[in-house]
Amino acid sequence: MVLGAAESPVLSFDVGGTDIKAGLVDARGAVLGMRRVPTPLDPARPGEAVLDRLAELAAELAAEFPGVPARAAGIIVPGIVDSVAGVGVYSANLGWRDFPFTAEAEKRLGIPVAFDHDVRSAAAVEHSFGGSKEFNDVVVMVVGTGIAAAVFSGGKAVTAGGFAGELGHAQVPDPDAAPGTTGSTILEAVGSAGAIAKRYHRASGNRVNGARDVLLKASEGDQAAARVWADAVDALAFTICQCVNIIGTEAVVIGGGLAEAGDELLDPLRTRVNQILDFQRRPHLIRAQLGQDAGLLGAAINARGLLGAGQ
Protein backbone atom coordinates (compact mmCIF):
# COMPACT_ATOMS: atom_id res chain seq x y z
CA MET A 1 0.00 0.00 0.00
CA VAL A 2 1.58 3.26 -1.12
CA LEU A 3 0.64 6.16 1.08
CA GLY A 4 2.52 8.88 -0.77
CA ALA A 5 5.72 9.66 -2.56
CA ALA A 6 7.76 10.59 0.49
CA GLU A 7 10.21 8.13 1.95
CA SER A 8 10.39 9.86 5.33
CA PRO A 9 8.02 8.35 7.90
CA VAL A 10 5.31 10.02 9.91
CA LEU A 11 4.47 9.46 13.56
CA SER A 12 1.13 7.78 14.03
CA PHE A 13 -0.90 7.54 17.24
CA ASP A 14 -4.21 5.72 17.66
CA VAL A 15 -5.56 6.71 21.08
CA GLY A 16 -8.24 4.28 22.27
CA GLY A 17 -10.26 4.00 25.44
CA THR A 18 -7.90 1.29 26.76
CA ASP A 19 -4.66 1.43 24.76
CA ILE A 20 -2.58 3.81 22.72
CA LYS A 21 -1.02 2.31 19.60
CA ALA A 22 2.00 4.15 18.24
CA GLY A 23 4.53 3.72 15.47
CA LEU A 24 6.38 5.27 12.59
CA VAL A 25 4.59 4.68 9.30
CA ASP A 26 6.64 4.86 6.12
CA ALA A 27 5.52 5.93 2.68
CA ARG A 28 4.53 2.35 1.81
CA GLY A 29 2.29 2.00 4.87
CA ALA A 30 4.71 -0.22 6.78
CA VAL A 31 4.63 0.37 10.55
CA LEU A 32 8.03 0.61 12.29
CA GLY A 33 8.50 0.30 16.05
CA MET A 34 4.82 -0.42 16.65
CA ARG A 35 3.99 -0.41 20.34
CA ARG A 36 0.90 -0.48 22.53
CA VAL A 37 0.69 1.15 25.96
CA PRO A 38 -2.21 1.76 28.35
CA THR A 39 -4.07 5.03 27.81
CA PRO A 40 -3.40 7.30 30.82
CA LEU A 41 -6.60 8.42 32.54
CA ASP A 42 -6.34 11.66 34.49
CA PRO A 43 -9.75 13.20 35.22
CA ALA A 44 -8.16 16.54 36.12
CA ARG A 45 -6.20 16.89 32.86
CA PRO A 46 -7.34 14.12 30.51
CA GLY A 47 -6.09 15.65 27.24
CA GLU A 48 -2.74 16.77 28.64
CA ALA A 49 -2.07 13.34 30.20
CA VAL A 50 -2.58 11.66 26.82
CA LEU A 51 -0.34 14.15 25.02
CA ASP A 52 2.40 13.77 27.64
CA ARG A 53 2.40 10.05 26.96
CA LEU A 54 2.47 10.62 23.17
CA ALA A 55 5.53 12.88 23.60
CA GLU A 56 7.29 10.09 25.52
CA LEU A 57 6.43 7.61 22.78
CA ALA A 58 7.70 10.04 20.13
CA ALA A 59 11.01 10.36 21.99
CA GLU A 60 11.32 6.56 22.25
CA LEU A 61 10.69 6.13 18.54
CA ALA A 62 13.13 8.91 17.66
CA ALA A 63 15.80 7.16 19.75
CA GLU A 64 15.01 3.78 18.19
CA PHE A 65 15.06 5.08 14.59
CA PRO A 66 17.58 7.96 14.65
CA GLY A 67 18.12 7.96 10.88
CA VAL A 68 14.51 8.69 9.87
CA PRO A 69 13.10 11.73 11.69
CA ALA A 70 9.32 12.05 11.46
CA ARG A 71 8.23 15.21 9.65
CA ALA A 72 4.58 15.16 10.73
CA ALA A 73 2.34 13.29 13.18
CA GLY A 74 -1.17 11.92 13.00
CA ILE A 75 -3.25 11.56 16.15
CA ILE A 76 -6.67 9.95 16.20
CA VAL A 77 -9.01 9.78 19.20
CA PRO A 78 -12.56 8.59 19.91
CA GLY A 79 -15.56 10.72 20.79
CA ILE A 80 -16.70 13.90 19.08
CA VAL A 81 -13.83 15.39 17.10
CA ASP A 82 -13.72 18.67 15.22
CA SER A 83 -10.81 17.94 12.93
CA VAL A 84 -11.01 21.32 11.20
CA ALA A 85 -10.59 23.23 14.48
CA GLY A 86 -8.23 20.57 15.86
CA VAL A 87 -10.38 20.14 18.95
CA GLY A 88 -11.45 17.07 20.90
CA VAL A 89 -15.01 18.24 21.55
CA TYR A 90 -16.07 15.43 23.86
CA SER A 91 -15.06 11.96 24.91
CA ALA A 92 -17.31 10.10 27.34
CA ASN A 93 -14.65 7.47 28.08
CA LEU A 94 -11.53 9.62 28.16
CA GLY A 95 -13.10 12.67 29.77
CA TRP A 96 -12.07 15.73 27.78
CA ARG A 97 -14.29 18.54 26.60
CA ASP A 98 -13.13 21.07 24.00
CA PHE A 99 -9.44 20.23 24.34
CA PRO A 100 -7.22 21.84 21.64
CA PHE A 101 -5.33 18.71 20.60
CA THR A 102 -3.64 20.01 17.47
CA ALA A 103 -2.18 23.13 19.09
CA GLU A 104 -1.08 21.35 22.28
CA ALA A 105 0.38 18.38 20.39
CA GLU A 106 2.35 20.63 18.01
CA LYS A 107 3.86 22.37 21.07
CA ARG A 108 5.02 19.06 22.51
CA LEU A 109 6.12 17.30 19.32
CA GLY A 110 7.55 20.25 17.38
CA ILE A 111 6.17 18.99 14.05
CA PRO A 112 2.85 19.54 12.23
CA VAL A 113 0.01 17.42 13.64
CA ALA A 114 -3.08 16.08 11.88
CA PHE A 115 -5.78 15.43 14.46
CA ASP A 116 -8.90 13.44 13.59
CA HIS A 117 -11.49 10.91 14.67
CA ASP A 118 -10.34 7.31 15.16
CA VAL A 119 -13.16 5.47 13.43
CA ARG A 120 -13.52 8.01 10.61
CA SER A 121 -9.80 7.73 9.88
CA ALA A 122 -9.74 3.93 10.00
CA ALA A 123 -12.94 3.81 7.97
CA ALA A 124 -11.46 6.04 5.28
CA VAL A 125 -8.68 3.47 4.86
CA GLU A 126 -11.20 0.61 4.87
CA HIS A 127 -13.37 2.47 2.36
CA SER A 128 -10.40 3.26 0.08
CA PHE A 129 -8.94 -0.24 0.03
CA GLY A 130 -11.67 -2.62 1.29
CA GLY A 131 -14.85 -4.19 -0.04
CA SER A 132 -16.89 -0.99 -0.24
CA LYS A 133 -14.59 0.98 -2.52
CA GLU A 134 -16.93 0.74 -5.50
CA PHE A 135 -19.79 2.42 -3.58
CA ASN A 136 -20.43 6.11 -2.91
CA ASP A 137 -22.95 5.91 -0.08
CA VAL A 138 -21.39 3.82 2.63
CA VAL A 139 -21.53 3.39 6.40
CA VAL A 140 -18.61 1.73 8.17
CA MET A 141 -19.63 0.41 11.61
CA VAL A 142 -17.13 -0.76 14.19
CA VAL A 143 -19.00 -3.06 16.57
CA GLY A 144 -17.00 -3.96 19.66
CA THR A 145 -17.40 -3.02 23.31
CA GLY A 146 -19.24 0.02 21.96
CA ILE A 147 -20.35 0.98 18.46
CA ALA A 148 -18.80 3.76 16.40
CA ALA A 149 -19.25 4.56 12.74
CA ALA A 150 -18.14 6.63 9.81
CA VAL A 151 -20.61 7.82 7.20
CA PHE A 152 -19.81 8.48 3.53
CA SER A 153 -22.26 10.24 1.23
CA GLY A 154 -21.62 10.78 -2.46
CA GLY A 155 -18.10 9.42 -1.89
CA LYS A 156 -17.26 12.00 0.77
CA ALA A 157 -16.98 11.61 4.54
CA VAL A 158 -19.90 13.20 6.39
CA THR A 159 -18.49 14.99 9.42
CA ALA A 160 -20.99 17.69 10.52
CA GLY A 161 -18.43 19.27 12.83
CA GLY A 162 -17.66 15.86 14.33
CA PHE A 163 -21.26 15.05 15.22
CA ALA A 164 -22.00 12.53 12.46
CA GLY A 165 -21.68 8.75 12.79
CA GLU A 166 -22.97 8.41 16.36
CA LEU A 167 -24.77 5.21 15.41
CA GLY A 168 -24.07 3.61 18.78
CA HIS A 169 -26.23 6.30 20.38
CA ALA A 170 -29.08 6.11 17.88
CA GLN A 171 -32.38 4.91 19.33
CA VAL A 172 -33.62 1.37 18.74
CA PRO A 173 -36.64 -0.49 20.14
CA ASP A 174 -35.80 -1.74 23.64
CA PRO A 175 -36.24 -5.53 23.86
CA ASP A 176 -36.35 -5.15 27.66
CA ALA A 177 -39.08 -2.50 27.64
CA ALA A 178 -41.98 -3.07 30.02
CA PRO A 179 -44.92 -4.82 28.35
CA GLY A 180 -47.29 -2.46 26.61
CA THR A 181 -44.81 0.37 26.30
CA THR A 182 -42.96 1.41 23.19
CA GLY A 183 -39.75 2.12 25.05
CA SER A 184 -36.54 2.57 23.19
CA THR A 185 -32.89 2.39 24.11
CA ILE A 186 -29.66 2.99 22.20
CA LEU A 187 -28.08 0.62 19.68
CA GLU A 188 -24.94 0.19 21.78
CA ALA A 189 -27.04 -1.17 24.67
CA VAL A 190 -28.36 -4.08 22.56
CA GLY A 191 -26.27 -4.54 19.42
CA SER A 192 -22.65 -4.21 20.63
CA ALA A 193 -20.45 -7.16 21.52
CA GLY A 194 -20.31 -5.76 25.05
CA ALA A 195 -24.11 -5.62 25.32
CA ILE A 196 -24.50 -9.16 24.01
CA ALA A 197 -22.29 -10.58 26.78
CA LYS A 198 -23.94 -8.40 29.43
CA ARG A 199 -27.54 -9.10 28.40
CA TYR A 200 -26.87 -12.85 28.20
CA HIS A 201 -25.43 -12.82 31.71
CA ARG A 202 -28.47 -10.92 32.93
CA ALA A 203 -30.89 -13.29 31.18
CA SER A 204 -29.24 -16.58 32.13
CA GLY A 205 -27.07 -15.94 35.15
CA ASN A 206 -24.18 -17.53 33.22
CA ARG A 207 -20.95 -15.62 32.82
CA VAL A 208 -19.37 -15.62 29.36
CA ASN A 209 -16.11 -14.32 27.97
CA GLY A 210 -17.75 -12.35 25.23
CA ALA A 211 -20.26 -12.19 22.40
CA ARG A 212 -18.56 -15.11 20.63
CA ASP A 213 -19.43 -17.41 23.57
CA VAL A 214 -23.05 -16.28 23.37
CA LEU A 215 -23.14 -17.15 19.66
CA LEU A 216 -21.63 -20.58 20.44
CA LYS A 217 -24.22 -21.22 23.16
CA ALA A 218 -27.01 -20.15 20.80
CA SER A 219 -25.76 -22.67 18.21
CA GLU A 220 -25.89 -25.35 20.94
CA GLY A 221 -29.58 -24.64 21.59
CA ASP A 222 -29.35 -22.21 24.52
CA GLN A 223 -32.62 -20.28 24.20
CA ALA A 224 -31.48 -17.24 26.20
CA ALA A 225 -28.35 -16.97 24.09
CA ALA A 226 -30.36 -17.27 20.87
CA ARG A 227 -32.74 -14.55 22.06
CA VAL A 228 -29.92 -12.15 23.00
CA TRP A 229 -28.15 -12.74 19.66
CA ALA A 230 -31.42 -12.20 17.75
CA ASP A 231 -32.05 -8.98 19.69
CA ALA A 232 -28.60 -7.72 18.67
CA VAL A 233 -29.24 -8.59 15.03
CA ASP A 234 -32.63 -6.84 15.18
CA ALA A 235 -31.07 -3.70 16.67
CA LEU A 236 -28.21 -3.57 14.15
CA ALA A 237 -30.67 -4.13 11.28
CA PHE A 238 -32.94 -1.38 12.63
CA THR A 239 -30.10 1.15 12.57
CA ILE A 240 -28.85 0.02 9.17
CA CYS A 241 -32.36 0.57 7.77
CA GLN A 242 -32.44 4.08 9.28
CA CYS A 243 -29.29 4.84 7.28
CA VAL A 244 -30.88 3.41 4.12
CA ASN A 245 -34.02 5.52 4.53
CA ILE A 246 -32.31 8.77 5.53
CA ILE A 247 -29.25 8.85 3.28
CA GLY A 248 -29.75 5.99 0.82
CA THR A 249 -26.83 3.93 2.15
CA GLU A 250 -25.92 1.28 -0.44
CA ALA A 251 -23.18 -0.58 1.44
CA VAL A 252 -22.54 -1.19 5.14
CA VAL A 253 -19.10 -2.38 6.20
CA ILE A 254 -19.02 -4.08 9.59
CA GLY A 255 -15.79 -4.32 11.54
CA GLY A 256 -14.74 -4.64 15.16
CA GLY A 257 -14.88 -7.69 17.37
CA LEU A 258 -18.44 -8.71 16.47
CA ALA A 259 -17.56 -8.87 12.76
CA GLU A 260 -15.35 -11.88 13.56
CA ALA A 261 -18.58 -13.89 13.63
CA GLY A 262 -18.60 -13.45 9.84
CA ASP A 263 -21.62 -14.93 8.07
CA GLU A 264 -23.13 -16.03 11.38
CA LEU A 265 -23.69 -12.31 11.90
CA LEU A 266 -24.09 -11.10 8.31
CA ASP A 267 -26.59 -13.74 7.12
CA PRO A 268 -29.27 -13.12 9.77
CA LEU A 269 -28.58 -9.40 9.48
CA ARG A 270 -29.30 -9.48 5.73
CA THR A 271 -32.51 -11.44 6.35
CA ARG A 272 -33.70 -8.94 8.96
CA VAL A 273 -32.81 -5.90 6.83
CA ASN A 274 -34.76 -7.42 3.95
CA GLN A 275 -37.77 -7.93 6.21
CA ILE A 276 -37.76 -4.30 7.35
CA LEU A 277 -37.21 -2.63 3.98
CA ASP A 278 -39.95 -2.31 1.41
CA PHE A 279 -39.32 -0.61 -1.96
CA GLN A 280 -35.89 0.68 -0.89
CA ARG A 281 -32.57 -0.35 -2.40
CA ARG A 282 -31.09 -3.22 -0.36
CA PRO A 283 -27.70 -2.35 1.12
CA HIS A 284 -24.72 -4.64 0.60
CA LEU A 285 -23.49 -5.91 3.98
CA ILE A 286 -19.74 -6.41 3.88
CA ARG A 287 -17.27 -7.61 6.48
CA ALA A 288 -14.37 -5.21 7.06
CA GLN A 289 -11.11 -6.40 5.52
CA LEU A 290 -8.52 -4.29 7.27
CA GLY A 291 -7.44 -5.27 10.73
CA GLN A 292 -6.29 -3.67 13.93
CA ASP A 293 -3.81 -1.39 12.13
CA ALA A 294 -6.37 0.49 10.04
CA GLY A 295 -6.39 3.28 12.66
CA LEU A 296 -2.61 3.72 12.56
CA LEU A 297 -2.67 3.75 8.76
CA GLY A 298 -5.52 6.28 8.76
CA ALA A 299 -3.68 8.58 11.17
CA ALA A 300 -0.56 8.25 8.99
CA ILE A 301 -2.50 9.18 5.85
CA ASN A 302 -3.88 12.23 7.68
CA ALA A 303 -0.34 13.22 8.72
CA ARG A 304 1.04 12.72 5.23
CA GLY A 305 -1.71 15.03 3.99
CA LEU A 306 0.04 17.85 5.88
CA LEU A 307 3.18 17.41 3.79
CA GLY A 308 3.12 18.91 0.31
CA ALA A 309 2.90 16.72 -2.78
CA GLY A 310 6.09 14.75 -3.25
CA GLN A 311 7.20 15.44 0.34
Add this chain to the structure above:
Amino acid sequence: MVLGAAESPVLSFDVGGTDIKAGLVDARGAVLGMRRVPTPLDPARPGEAVLDRLAELAAELAAEFPGVPARAAGIIVPGIVDSVAGVGVYSANLGWRDFPFTAEAEKRLGIPVAFDHDVRSAAAVEHSFGGSKEFNDVVVMVVGTGIAAAVFSGGKAVTAGGFAGELGHAQVPDPDAAPGTTGSTILEAVGSAGAIAKRYHRASGNRVNGARDVLLKASEGDQAAARVWADAVDALAFTICQCVNIIGTEAVVIGGGLAEAGDELLDPLRTRVNQILDFQRRPHLIRAQLGQDAGLLGAAINARGLLGAGQ
Protein backbone atom coordinates in the same frame (compact mmCIF):
# COMPACT_ATOMS: atom_id res chain seq x y z
CA MET B 1 -36.48 36.66 -5.82
CA VAL B 2 -34.13 36.75 -8.81
CA LEU B 3 -33.69 33.36 -10.41
CA GLY B 4 -31.23 34.34 -13.11
CA ALA B 5 -30.35 37.01 -15.59
CA ALA B 6 -32.64 35.86 -18.37
CA GLU B 7 -35.92 37.60 -19.04
CA SER B 8 -37.40 34.69 -20.96
CA PRO B 9 -39.52 32.40 -18.79
CA VAL B 10 -39.25 28.68 -18.21
CA LEU B 11 -42.09 26.18 -18.04
CA SER B 12 -42.54 24.74 -14.59
CA PHE B 13 -44.51 21.65 -13.61
CA ASP B 14 -45.02 20.32 -10.10
CA VAL B 15 -46.61 16.87 -10.46
CA GLY B 16 -48.23 15.75 -7.20
CA GLY B 17 -50.24 12.71 -6.20
CA THR B 18 -53.50 14.66 -6.60
CA ASP B 19 -52.79 17.77 -8.67
CA ILE B 20 -50.40 19.09 -11.27
CA LYS B 21 -49.39 22.73 -10.80
CA ALA B 22 -48.10 24.46 -13.91
CA GLY B 23 -46.99 27.92 -14.92
CA LEU B 24 -44.41 30.04 -16.67
CA VAL B 25 -41.81 31.32 -14.21
CA ASP B 26 -39.89 34.43 -15.17
CA ALA B 27 -36.36 35.40 -14.21
CA ARG B 28 -37.58 37.12 -11.06
CA GLY B 29 -39.48 34.04 -9.85
CA ALA B 30 -42.90 35.42 -10.71
CA VAL B 31 -45.34 32.74 -11.86
CA LEU B 32 -47.44 33.57 -14.94
CA GLY B 33 -50.58 31.67 -15.94
CA MET B 34 -50.44 29.46 -12.87
CA ARG B 35 -52.98 26.64 -13.05
CA ARG B 36 -53.80 23.47 -11.18
CA VAL B 37 -55.34 20.38 -12.79
CA PRO B 38 -55.98 16.84 -11.52
CA THR B 39 -53.08 14.42 -12.04
CA PRO B 40 -54.17 11.81 -14.62
CA LEU B 41 -53.91 8.26 -13.28
CA ASP B 42 -53.49 5.57 -15.92
CA PRO B 43 -52.18 2.30 -14.47
CA ALA B 44 -51.28 1.02 -17.95
CA ARG B 45 -49.16 4.04 -18.93
CA PRO B 46 -48.74 6.21 -15.80
CA GLY B 47 -45.71 8.22 -16.96
CA GLU B 48 -47.01 8.78 -20.50
CA ALA B 49 -50.42 9.95 -19.21
CA VAL B 50 -48.77 12.59 -17.04
CA LEU B 51 -46.54 13.81 -19.89
CA ASP B 52 -49.49 14.00 -22.30
CA ARG B 53 -51.20 16.30 -19.82
CA LEU B 54 -48.04 18.41 -19.40
CA ALA B 55 -47.84 18.83 -23.19
CA GLU B 56 -51.45 20.09 -23.22
CA LEU B 57 -50.65 22.54 -20.41
CA ALA B 58 -47.54 23.74 -22.28
CA ALA B 59 -49.68 24.39 -25.39
CA GLU B 60 -52.25 26.33 -23.33
CA LEU B 61 -49.53 28.48 -21.75
CA ALA B 62 -47.87 29.11 -25.13
CA ALA B 63 -51.23 30.29 -26.51
CA GLU B 64 -51.88 32.48 -23.47
CA PHE B 65 -48.41 34.11 -23.52
CA PRO B 66 -47.43 34.13 -27.19
CA GLY B 67 -44.75 36.78 -26.78
CA VAL B 68 -42.56 34.89 -24.32
CA PRO B 69 -41.71 31.38 -25.52
CA ALA B 70 -40.29 29.10 -22.83
CA ARG B 71 -36.74 27.98 -23.58
CA ALA B 72 -36.58 25.16 -21.03
CA ALA B 73 -38.91 23.21 -18.72
CA GLY B 74 -38.63 21.91 -15.19
CA ILE B 75 -40.64 18.87 -14.11
CA ILE B 76 -40.70 17.60 -10.54
CA VAL B 77 -42.41 14.43 -9.34
CA PRO B 78 -42.69 12.45 -6.09
CA GLY B 79 -41.21 9.03 -5.34
CA ILE B 80 -37.71 7.83 -6.08
CA VAL B 81 -36.14 10.02 -8.72
CA ASP B 82 -32.78 9.60 -10.42
CA SER B 83 -32.30 13.15 -11.65
CA VAL B 84 -28.91 12.40 -13.20
CA ALA B 85 -30.32 9.65 -15.43
CA GLY B 86 -33.62 11.55 -15.86
CA VAL B 87 -35.61 8.55 -14.67
CA GLY B 88 -38.63 8.24 -12.40
CA VAL B 89 -37.43 5.10 -10.60
CA TYR B 90 -40.57 4.44 -8.57
CA SER B 91 -43.73 6.14 -7.42
CA ALA B 92 -46.04 4.25 -5.10
CA ASN B 93 -48.91 6.71 -5.64
CA LEU B 94 -48.53 7.42 -9.35
CA GLY B 95 -47.48 3.94 -10.41
CA TRP B 96 -44.43 4.26 -12.64
CA ARG B 97 -41.23 2.25 -12.46
CA ASP B 98 -38.08 3.30 -14.32
CA PHE B 99 -39.86 5.72 -16.64
CA PRO B 100 -37.47 7.91 -18.73
CA PHE B 101 -39.10 11.28 -17.96
CA THR B 102 -36.42 13.58 -19.35
CA ALA B 103 -36.16 11.87 -22.75
CA GLU B 104 -39.93 11.45 -23.16
CA ALA B 105 -40.71 14.99 -22.00
CA GLU B 106 -38.13 16.53 -24.35
CA LYS B 107 -39.78 14.65 -27.25
CA ARG B 108 -43.19 16.10 -26.39
CA LEU B 109 -42.16 19.64 -25.43
CA GLY B 110 -39.33 20.22 -27.89
CA ILE B 111 -37.20 22.10 -25.35
CA PRO B 112 -34.58 20.97 -22.78
CA VAL B 113 -36.12 19.45 -19.65
CA ALA B 114 -34.75 19.36 -16.09
CA PHE B 115 -36.34 16.46 -14.22
CA ASP B 116 -36.02 16.14 -10.45
CA HIS B 117 -37.65 15.20 -7.17
CA ASP B 118 -40.49 17.39 -5.92
CA VAL B 119 -39.52 17.69 -2.27
CA ARG B 120 -35.76 17.96 -2.94
CA SER B 121 -36.42 20.77 -5.42
CA ALA B 122 -38.81 22.65 -3.12
CA ALA B 123 -36.47 22.06 -0.18
CA ALA B 124 -33.51 23.49 -2.08
CA VAL B 125 -35.52 26.72 -2.48
CA GLU B 126 -36.53 26.64 1.19
CA HIS B 127 -32.93 25.95 2.23
CA SER B 128 -31.56 28.76 0.01
CA PHE B 129 -34.03 31.42 1.11
CA GLY B 130 -35.65 30.21 4.36
CA GLY B 131 -34.70 29.91 8.02
CA SER B 132 -32.07 27.19 7.60
CA LYS B 133 -29.81 29.01 5.14
CA GLU B 134 -27.08 29.57 7.74
CA PHE B 135 -26.74 25.81 8.41
CA ASN B 136 -24.85 23.16 6.45
CA ASP B 137 -26.40 19.98 7.85
CA VAL B 138 -30.12 20.28 7.35
CA VAL B 139 -33.16 18.09 6.88
CA VAL B 140 -36.30 19.57 5.32
CA MET B 141 -39.39 17.48 6.13
CA VAL B 142 -42.72 17.96 4.41
CA VAL B 143 -45.36 16.54 6.72
CA GLY B 144 -48.77 16.28 5.08
CA THR B 145 -50.85 13.30 3.99
CA GLY B 146 -47.52 11.50 3.80
CA ILE B 147 -44.01 12.52 4.81
CA ALA B 148 -41.22 13.33 2.37
CA ALA B 149 -37.86 14.92 3.03
CA ALA B 150 -34.71 16.37 1.56
CA VAL B 151 -31.36 15.91 3.26
CA PHE B 152 -28.43 18.32 3.07
CA SER B 153 -24.98 17.41 4.34
CA GLY B 154 -22.05 19.82 4.35
CA GLY B 155 -24.26 22.26 2.42
CA LYS B 156 -24.95 19.81 -0.41
CA ALA B 157 -28.09 17.83 -1.23
CA VAL B 158 -27.72 14.12 -0.44
CA THR B 159 -29.31 12.19 -3.29
CA ALA B 160 -27.83 8.65 -3.33
CA GLY B 161 -29.32 7.96 -6.75
CA GLY B 162 -32.71 9.21 -5.54
CA PHE B 163 -32.87 6.90 -2.52
CA ALA B 164 -32.10 9.44 0.23
CA GLY B 165 -34.72 11.31 2.24
CA GLU B 166 -37.25 8.50 2.63
CA LEU B 167 -37.97 9.62 6.19
CA GLY B 168 -41.65 8.76 5.90
CA HIS B 169 -40.67 5.11 5.49
CA ALA B 170 -38.10 5.05 8.30
CA GLN B 171 -39.00 2.76 11.21
CA VAL B 172 -40.36 4.18 14.46
CA PRO B 173 -41.70 2.43 17.58
CA ASP B 174 -45.31 1.40 16.94
CA PRO B 175 -47.65 2.89 19.58
CA ASP B 176 -50.24 0.29 18.57
CA ALA B 177 -47.90 -2.68 18.97
CA ALA B 178 -49.25 -5.62 20.96
CA PRO B 179 -48.23 -5.51 24.64
CA GLY B 180 -44.86 -7.07 25.32
CA THR B 181 -43.61 -6.76 21.75
CA THR B 182 -41.13 -4.23 20.45
CA GLY B 183 -42.99 -3.82 17.19
CA SER B 184 -42.20 -0.95 14.93
CA THR B 185 -43.98 0.77 12.08
CA ILE B 186 -43.07 3.59 9.70
CA LEU B 187 -43.03 7.29 10.56
CA GLU B 188 -45.73 8.09 8.00
CA ALA B 189 -48.15 5.73 9.78
CA VAL B 190 -47.96 7.71 13.05
CA GLY B 191 -46.44 11.15 12.46
CA SER B 192 -48.13 12.40 9.29
CA ALA B 193 -51.17 14.66 9.24
CA GLY B 194 -53.03 11.85 7.49
CA ALA B 195 -52.11 9.34 10.19
CA ILE B 196 -53.14 11.70 12.99
CA ALA B 197 -56.67 12.04 11.58
CA LYS B 198 -56.93 8.31 10.87
CA ARG B 199 -55.59 7.14 14.25
CA TYR B 200 -57.88 9.55 16.13
CA HIS B 201 -60.89 8.22 14.23
CA ARG B 202 -59.85 4.67 15.07
CA ALA B 203 -59.28 5.52 18.75
CA SER B 204 -62.41 7.59 19.35
CA GLY B 205 -64.89 6.69 16.63
CA ASN B 206 -65.18 10.45 15.89
CA ARG B 207 -64.63 11.66 12.35
CA VAL B 208 -62.44 14.75 11.95
CA ASN B 209 -61.50 16.92 9.00
CA GLY B 210 -57.80 16.63 9.63
CA ALA B 211 -54.91 16.79 12.04
CA ARG B 212 -55.79 20.38 12.98
CA ASP B 213 -59.15 19.20 14.39
CA VAL B 214 -57.34 16.57 16.47
CA LEU B 215 -55.04 19.25 17.90
CA LEU B 216 -58.10 21.40 18.71
CA LYS B 217 -59.82 18.49 20.45
CA ALA B 218 -56.65 17.73 22.41
CA SER B 219 -56.55 21.37 23.61
CA GLU B 220 -60.18 20.95 24.76
CA GLY B 221 -59.22 17.97 26.93
CA ASP B 222 -60.03 15.06 24.61
CA GLN B 223 -57.73 12.31 25.93
CA ALA B 224 -57.73 10.22 22.76
CA ALA B 225 -56.83 13.28 20.71
CA ALA B 226 -54.04 14.21 23.12
CA ARG B 227 -52.66 10.66 22.95
CA VAL B 228 -52.69 10.57 19.13
CA TRP B 229 -51.03 13.99 18.93
CA ALA B 230 -48.36 12.95 21.45
CA ASP B 231 -47.71 9.74 19.50
CA ALA B 232 -47.14 11.81 16.35
CA VAL B 233 -44.74 14.13 18.19
CA ASP B 234 -42.88 11.11 19.61
CA ALA B 235 -42.55 9.54 16.18
CA LEU B 236 -41.35 12.75 14.49
CA ALA B 237 -38.85 13.34 17.34
CA PHE B 238 -37.61 9.76 17.03
CA THR B 239 -36.81 10.22 13.33
CA ILE B 240 -35.27 13.66 13.86
CA CYS B 241 -32.94 12.13 16.47
CA GLN B 242 -31.93 9.39 14.01
CA CYS B 243 -30.84 12.13 11.61
CA VAL B 244 -28.90 13.86 14.40
CA ASN B 245 -27.07 10.66 15.35
CA ILE B 246 -26.35 9.42 11.84
CA ILE B 247 -25.44 12.61 9.97
CA GLY B 248 -25.18 15.29 12.69
CA THR B 249 -28.21 17.26 11.47
CA GLU B 250 -28.10 20.75 13.01
CA ALA B 251 -31.39 22.16 11.70
CA VAL B 252 -34.69 20.55 10.77
CA VAL B 253 -37.14 22.56 8.69
CA ILE B 254 -40.73 21.36 8.93
CA GLY B 255 -43.21 22.21 6.22
CA GLY B 256 -46.42 20.78 4.81
CA GLY B 257 -49.89 20.86 6.34
CA LEU B 258 -48.85 19.78 9.83
CA ALA B 259 -46.40 22.71 10.12
CA GLU B 260 -49.42 25.04 10.13
CA ALA B 261 -49.79 24.07 13.81
CA GLY B 262 -46.67 26.19 14.37
CA ASP B 263 -45.40 26.22 17.95
CA GLU B 264 -48.14 23.82 19.05
CA LEU B 265 -46.14 21.28 17.04
CA LEU B 266 -42.61 22.65 17.39
CA ASP B 267 -42.61 23.22 21.18
CA PRO B 268 -43.50 19.66 22.23
CA LEU B 269 -41.24 18.37 19.44
CA ARG B 270 -38.27 20.30 20.87
CA THR B 271 -39.04 18.96 24.35
CA ARG B 272 -39.17 15.38 23.11
CA VAL B 273 -35.99 15.71 21.03
CA ASN B 274 -34.20 17.09 24.08
CA GLN B 275 -35.39 14.13 26.16
CA ILE B 276 -34.07 11.61 23.65
CA LEU B 277 -30.68 13.20 22.95
CA ASP B 278 -27.82 13.00 25.39
CA PHE B 279 -24.43 14.62 24.60
CA GLN B 280 -25.40 15.33 21.00
CA ARG B 281 -25.79 18.78 19.48
CA ARG B 282 -29.45 19.86 19.68
CA PRO B 283 -30.96 20.55 16.27
CA HIS B 284 -32.77 23.81 15.57
CA LEU B 285 -36.40 23.09 14.67
CA ILE B 286 -37.65 25.66 12.20
CA ARG B 287 -41.00 26.15 10.50
CA ALA B 288 -40.79 26.30 6.70
CA GLN B 289 -41.24 29.80 5.34
CA LEU B 290 -42.00 29.21 1.70
CA GLY B 291 -45.48 28.22 0.71
CA GLN B 292 -47.25 26.14 -1.87
CA ASP B 293 -45.24 27.58 -4.76
CA ALA B 294 -41.81 26.39 -3.53
CA GLY B 295 -42.11 23.35 -5.82
CA LEU B 296 -42.84 25.45 -8.92
CA LEU B 297 -39.93 27.76 -8.05
CA GLY B 298 -37.64 24.78 -7.48
CA ALA B 299 -38.58 23.23 -10.83
CA ALA B 300 -38.00 26.63 -12.48
CA ILE B 301 -34.54 26.96 -10.93
CA ASN B 302 -33.71 23.45 -12.18
CA ALA B 303 -34.86 24.43 -15.68
CA ARG B 304 -32.94 27.68 -15.64
CA GLY B 305 -29.84 25.66 -14.72
CA LEU B 306 -30.04 24.13 -18.22
CA LEU B 307 -29.63 27.54 -19.82
CA GLY B 308 -26.11 28.96 -19.93
CA ALA B 309 -25.07 31.88 -17.74
CA GLY B 310 -26.75 35.07 -18.92
CA GLN B 311 -29.26 33.11 -21.04
